[in-house]
Amino acid sequence: MKVLEAKELAIGYRDRKVVEGVNFKAFKGQFICLLGPNGSGKSTLLRCLAGLLAPQKGAVYLKGQSLYHFLAKDLAKHMAVVLTERVSVELLRVFDLVAMGRYPYTGIWGRLKEEDNKKVWEALNLVHAQDLAFRYFGELSDGEKQKVLLARALAQDPELIILDEPTTHLDVRHRLEVTSILRHLSGEKGITIIASLHDLDLALKTCELAILVKNGKILAWGPPEEILTENIIAELYDIKDACFNEYLGSLELKARGHPEIYVFGGGGRAATLYRILAKRGFGILTGVIHENDIDYYIARAIGATIISERPFEEISLEAFKKASKLLERVSWVVDAGYPVGLLNRRNLELLRQAVARGKEVYTLRSQKEAFNLYGNLAQGFIYCSNWKNLIDYFCKPQERPRQEAWAEVNQASPCASVGRGRVIPKADREEAGHAPV
Numbered sequence: 001m002k003v004l005e006a007k008e009l010a011i012g013y014r015d016r017k018v019v020e021g022v023n024f025k026a027f028k029g030q031f032i033c034l035l036g037p038n039g040s041g042k043s044t045l046l047r048c049l050a051g052l053l054a055p056q057k058g059a060v061y062l063k064g065q066s067l068y069h070f071l072a073k074d075l076a077k078h079m080a081v082v083l084t085e086r087v088s089v090e091l092l093r094v095f096d097l098v099a100m101g102r103y104p105y106t107g108i109w110g111r112l113k114e115e116d117n118k119k120v121w122e123a124l125n126l127v128h129a130q131d132l133a134f135r136y137f138g139e140l141s142d143g144e145k146q147k148v149l150l151a152r153a154l155a156q157d158p159e160l161i162i163l164d165e166p167t168t169h170l171d172v173r174h175r176l177e178v179t180s181i182l183r184h185l186s187g188e189k190g191i192t193i194i195a196s197l198h199d200l201d202l203a204l205k206t207c208e209l210a211i212l213v214k215n216g217k218i219l220a221w222g223p224p225e226e227i228l229t230e231n232i233i234a235e236l237y238d239i240k241d242a243c244f245n246e247y248l249g250s251l252e253l254k255a256r257g258h259p260e261i262y263v264f265g266g267g268g269r270a271a272t273l274y275r276i277l278a279k280r281g282f283g284i285l286t287g288v289i290h291e292n293d294i295d296y297y298i299a300r301a302i303g304a305t306i307i308s309e310r311p312f313e314e315i316s317l318e319a320f321k322k323a324s325k326l327l328e329r330v331s332w333v334v335d336a337g338y339p340v341g342l343l344n345r346r347n348l349e350l351l352r353q354a355v356a357r358g359k360e361v362y363t364l365r366s367q368k369e370a371f372n373l374y375g376n377l378a379q380g381f382i383y384c385s386n387w388k389n390l391i392d393y394f395c396k397p398q399e400r401p402r403q404e405a406w407a408e409v410n411q412a413s414p415c416a417s418v419g420r421g422r423v424i425p426k427a428d429r430e431e432a433g434h435a436p437v
């Protein structure tokens with residue numbers, strides 16, 4: 001069932017146009033979000049859809065009737081609006097504030113009947129705010145206030161709720177709580193929700209339809225899974241230093257810094273490391289990873305240079321050669337401790353090449369595992385117990401163990417039973433709070 005429709009809408013203030021060419025339909029129980037940069041016109045559009053701002057052109061229809069034919073009280077029975085403007089009801093108790101949502105149903109004195117009281121409690125229950133009922137609104141946190149304003153909207157018993165940035169200023173818990181309440185209202189209660197959001201991740205996870213507003217126009221609209229692509233997000237927000245990964249729903253900083261580090265990843269072992277290296281300004285080269293691997297998605301999102309292989313295929317000679325060439329560019333190589341199987345065994349050979357070419361190899365594997373995989377070659381590795389350890393050595397080269405120190409350590413090392421391995425000197429490790437290798 002069609003609840004709201006915007007036809008050829010042009011909106012703005014006085015003779016200034018903010019957005020034009022707006023056409024869309026909202027159906028029963030749909031959760032629609034407006035996304036766009038600051039100042040693109042999301043709030044203006046919401047105000048117009050709520051009947052608070054007359055359009056410069058076109059019209060808005062509520063259940064097939066022009067919005068402007070509704071009396072305010074009748075409109076409030078169909079539609080509730082939660083805007084970001086500060087609500088000056090600080091001295092009101094929560095119950096009384098939510099009860100104000102019943103005004104379309106009460107008489108001129110606003111006296112609440114049994115049914116109204118029931119609806120107010122129901123609304124408070126729906127947003128999990130019963131325990132706030134007798135607190136003053138002004139005393140509440142932003143997250144609690146948002147829930148109470150939502151309860152007031154629900155008390156109107158509307159078919160449609162329009163919200164301006166309902167999750168802004170909320171911490172992670174409240175953001176998730178408010179979002180899951182909204183999803184429940186649309187999914188279970190069949191209430192249509194139209195909200196402006198700044199959170200792409202939430203838009204992907206909660207909305208059925210996204211409308212992207214940019215430069216006075218609708219840049220795109222459709223299911224977020226289809227339209228929120230890397231390119232469209234870069235265009236929408238003019239992003240150059242980060243990438244949106246549509247599969248993971250996350251924005252990642254691009255890893256195009258210096259010096260460059262080659263990371264052997266796979267099986268999700270390198271995902272955290274990629275992000276941390278990118279955050280610290282290193283350039284990342286990585287491979288050979290399979291194109292269905294979580295590491296591949298993260299590496300792509302951060303704009304790393306990747307040598308990849310098709311899913312479930314053995315690393316081809318072609319990919320091997322490309323990776324081998326790429327390895328020439330770096331001085332530092334990291335073995336992220338990826339699982340080795342039949343399909344990616346060629347990575348072992350690549351790492352051998354790196355050692356032969358005199359690259360410094362850092363590994364997150366245990367010495368035992370490294371010796372099992374690489375044999376005597378593992379003598380030349382630098383063992384790091386975790387990624388923090390590793391990053392410390394990249395960011396503070398003066399703390400890196402020197403060649404001579406490694407030789408000394410190897411002779412008197414607690415790892416002497418293994419008999420070899422360029423381990424981080426024990427004294428250094430303890431000083432830096434590192435776990436024993």
Ligand SMILES: Nc1ncnc2c1ncn2[C@@H]1O[C@H](COP(=O)(O)OP(=O)(O)OP(=O)(O)O)[C@@H](O)[C@H]1O
Nearest residue numbers: 013018036037038039040041042043044045165196
């Ligand atoms: N009352 C007003 N009178 C005149 N211009 C206004 C008014 N309110 C907003 N604008 C202008 O309209 C444009 C769109 O503003 P709007 O608040 O709709 O954007 P927005 O996408 O909601 O931004 P944000 O994400 O920052 O909240 C801006 O250029 C803004 O300066």
